[in-house]
Every structure is written in C-alpha cells, then in structure tokens.
Amino acid sequence: MIRKLASGCFRPMRPRDVNEAHRAATPLELLFDLVTVIAIAAAATGLHHAIAEGHFVDGTLRFAAAFFGIWWAWMNYTWFASAYDNDDALFRLLTMVLMGGALTMAAGIHLFFESTNLTLVVIGYVIMRLALVVLWLRAARSDPASRRTALWYAGGITLAQVYWVVLLLSQPLPRVLFYILFALGTILELTVPALAERNGSTSWHRHHIVERYGLLIIIVLGETLLSSSMALEQVSDGFDGQLVSIALVALVIVFSMWWLYFSPEEHLATNELSRALTWGYGHILIFASGAAVGAGFAVLVDVVTDHAKVGVLAGHYAVAIPVALYLVGLWLVRDRFTFSGAAQYILPVFAGLILIVPLLLSLEGVATLMVLCVLVRNYTTCKV
Structure with a gap:
C-alpha cells in the first residue's frame, strides 16, 4: 500500500514525446501564468508611476531589470515542463514553490522602484530558480x-x-555600476540554455511551447484592457471626452496587437536550436512591450486627471514606443522568417510610422496605424 502510494506521488521524470498528440497547457501551468502576471503587473505599475513622475530613463531601466527576472524564470520553467512534466506530487509541489517565489518577487518590486532595494526581488527569484534546479536534477x-x-x-x-x-x-552600489553588473548577470543567465542544449536538445514540444507563449501574451495584453477600464471608471465621476477616447483607443490598439500576434502563419516552424533560441529569447521584447503599453495608458489617465508631472505628448509616447517595440519584436521572432521581399518589412515600417505619428495626430493616429497594419499584413498573408 505504501509503495503504491509512493509510486503515485513520485514518478520518474522521463522526457515527454516531442510528437505527442493533443498536447495542451495544464491547469497547473495556467495557475503559474496567473501568478507570474501578478509580478508583471507590479513591474508595469512601477513603470507607470516612474513615467508619470518624469523619471523616464531610470523607470525604464528598472522595469527592464524587473521584467527580465520575472520573464526568465517563467520561460525556463515553461520549457522544462514542456520536456519533463510528469505531473507527480513532487512536480506539483516544486511548481508551487516557484509560484511562491514569483509572489515574493512581486512583493519586492515596489521597493526596487523606490530605492533599488533588491532584497525581496532576489530572494523570490532565487527561490524560483533553485526549485528549477531540483527539477533538473530529477x-x-x-x-x-x-x-x-x-x-x-x-x-x-x-x-x-x-x-x-x-x-x-x-x-x-552606484547606480551605473549596478546596471552594468545586472547586465553581466543577465548575460550569464542567457548563456546557460545555449550551452546546455549543445550537449543534446531537451524534448520540448513545439506546439505546446507555442500555446504557452500565446496564453501568456493574452494575459499580458489584459493589462492594457485594465487601463481602458480605469479610464472609463474615471468617467463615472463626470463625462470626460479625453478619457472616453483613451478607453476606445486602448481597445483598438490591444485588439490589433492580439490580431497581429495570432496570425495564421506558424510561429515556430522548426525544432532547430538556433531558431528556437531566437524565438524564445526574442519574445521578451513582445511580452515586455505588451505590459508597457498598459503602463503607458495608465500614464495617460494620470495626465488627463492632473495626477502626472508630464504632459500629454509624453503620455502618447509612453504608449507609442512600446507599441512600436511590440511590432519590432513580432518581426524579430516571426515575420522575417515567414515572408520574403518587401512583405517581411511591413511591421518595422509601421513601427517607424507609429513613432512619428504622435507629433501629428496624437494617439488616435497610433490606433489608426495599428488597424492599417493589421489590414496590410492580412492582405499580404492572403496573397502569399
């Protein structure tokens, strides 16, 4: 009886079949995503307040540092689970330890933005990473x-x-030295999978990985929808055409971002290591910019309601810049491999236009360009 119970709780962590049919995200993975997005939301909130206070460069650097830790821990676990998820009791418990680490990171992000206090962020991150070490040893x-x-x-x-x-x-540490050392640590982390996989590729499931990334981008884009809701909530105190416009523009932009990501083309057409690394690593730009768009709209709400130290143009660019980076990210991981000729430059061209249009047509121009980008790209897809 005891042996039977133990065998159900602790099973060998053998590799999954890379061609397994109907492989989908598990309820545990979905819960892990939700916990991760709590930390992402904390980082986006820190970016929002930093920009609203006029601390553009420092706020962006802190957001990038915090977001890297959150995303990297999520990504490493996701690829491991794709290869070795055996759903036994120990795997579940270690995944829950990772979730606890993510929540600890989320709790420390506010302090990090306020005073570069890394204590809770590093503790949470190390908890997540050491739990993954145990999984790799299994x-x-x-x-x-x-x-x-x-x-x-x-x-x-x-x-x-x-x-x-x-x-x-x-x-x-002095701020400049801190960011230099943080960059070196980032390079060290990024190097580990590239070196490890050269000893033999793990059995990650291509369709499962694509689904996992798609599910996270949906939740991240929800941050922008939340900002739209915030704008409408302010309207309940009295009609304000600017706030209504912000809410509508946010909807148009986030729907366009979703449409561009979930196109008919194959996101990851091969299991080749170099292609997988480009696709997997490159998504940090997509995820981070997606979260930053929501922060940008929150800044705009603060500007319109007189709770920010920056002007409307700064608020517009707080949205336009991450939207442009989102398009560049999609080009980096997918479109430059999908199309040939002029068609592969659709997203970079629209990204460049989006960086110019706030000077001429405010945020409505960004929304219009995003809709046009969807139409042009869809037309190209149909032609191909």
Whole structure:
C-alpha cells in the first residue's frame, strides 16, 4: 500500500514525446501564468508611476531589470515542463514553490522602484530558480540520455544564483555600476540554455511551447484592457471626452496587437536550436512591450486627471514606443522568417510610422496605424 502510494506521488521524470498528440497547457501551468502576471503587473505599475513622475530613463531601466527576472524564470520553467512534466506530487509541489517565489518577487518590486532595494526581488527569484534546479536534477536522474544536458542546466542556474546573491550582498552600489553588473548577470543567465542544449536538445514540444507563449501574451495584453477600464471608471465621476477616447483607443490598439500576434502563419516552424533560441529569447521584447503599453495608458489617465508631472505628448509616447517595440519584436521572432521581399518589412515600417505619428495626430493616429497594419499584413498573408 505504501509503495503504491509512493509510486503515485513520485514518478520518474522521463522526457515527454516531442510528437505527442493533443498536447495542451495544464491547469497547473495556467495557475503559474496567473501568478507570474501578478509580478508583471507590479513591474508595469512601477513603470507607470516612474513615467508619470518624469523619471523616464531610470523607470525604464528598472522595469527592464524587473521584467527580465520575472520573464526568465517563467520561460525556463515553461520549457522544462514542456520536456519533463510528469505531473507527480513532487512536480506539483516544486511548481508551487516557484509560484511562491514569483509572489515574493512581486512583493519586492515596489521597493526596487523606490530605492533599488533588491532584497525581496532576489530572494523570490532565487527561490524560483533553485526549485528549477531540483527539477533538473530529477530529470538528470531519470533520463540518462539527456543527463549531461540536465546537469549543465542545474550547474549553470546554480552558478547564476550565486552571482545574484553576491550582487545583493554588495548593495548599495552606484547606480551605473549596478546596471552594468545586472547586465553581466543577465548575460550569464542567457548563456546557460545555449550551452546546455549543445550537449543534446531537451524534448520540448513545439506546439505546446507555442500555446504557452500565446496564453501568456493574452494575459499580458489584459493589462492594457485594465487601463481602458480605469479610464472609463474615471468617467463615472463626470463625462470626460479625453478619457472616453483613451478607453476606445486602448481597445483598438490591444485588439490589433492580439490580431497581429495570432496570425495564421506558424510561429515556430522548426525544432532547430538556433531558431528556437531566437524565438524564445526574442519574445521578451513582445511580452515586455505588451505590459508597457498598459503602463503607458495608465500614464495617460494620470495626465488627463492632473495626477502626472508630464504632459500629454509624453503620455502618447509612453504608449507609442512600446507599441512600436511590440511590432519590432513580432518581426524579430516571426515575420522575417515567414515572408520574403518587401512583405517581411511591413511591421518595422509601421513601427517607424507609429513613432512619428504622435507629433501629428496624437494617439488616435497610433490606433489608426495599428488597424492599417493589421489590414496590410492580412492582405499580404492572403496573397502569399
């Protein structure tokens, strides 16, 4: 009886079939996404307040640093689960430990924006990463064919965590030196999968990964819908045409962003390592800019309601710049591989126009260009 119970709770972590039919996200993965988005929302809120106060550069750098930690921990777990999710009790418990780490990070992001206090952010991040190390060690034990790859992951991730703890203990540091050291830590983290996978690719499931990324982008775009709701909530105190316009423009832009992401073309057409790394890593630009668009609309609401120290044009660019980066991100991971000739430059061209139009037509011009971008790209897709 005890042996039977133990076998149900602790099963070998063998690799999943890369051609497994009907592979879909699990309820546990969906819960993990929701917890992750709490941390993303905290980072977007920090960016919103920093821009509203006029701290453009510092706010952007802090947002980029916080977002990288959240996204990187999410991405690493997602690819691991695609290859080794055996849904036993220990896998579930370790995933819940990762969620606890994400919530700890979320709790520390406000302090990070206020004073560069990294304590809770680093503690939460290290919790998430060490839980993943345990998962990789389980994989190394159960999958002899990929043991070297799994041990490279476990060792590389552990080394990176030592670096972050040393950085935490070295605080306070001059701001410039801090960002330089943070960039070096980021490079160390990014290098681990590239080196580990060269010892043998893990058995991640291509369609499952594409679905997982798509589900997160939907939740991230929900941040922009929340900003639209905030604008309408302000209208309840008395009609304001500017706030109504912000809400409508937010809807048009987020719907266009969704449409452009979920196009008929294959997002990841091959399991080739270089292509997978480009697609997987490049999505940070898409996810971060998607969250930043919501922060930009929140800034605009503050501007219109006289709660910001910046003007309307700054608010417009707080939206236009991340929208343009979102288009560039989609071009980077998908369109430059999907189309040939002039068609592959549709998104970069519209990104450039979006950066110009706030000077001429305010935010309504950005929404119009996004709709035109959808129409032009869809027409091109039909022609191809």
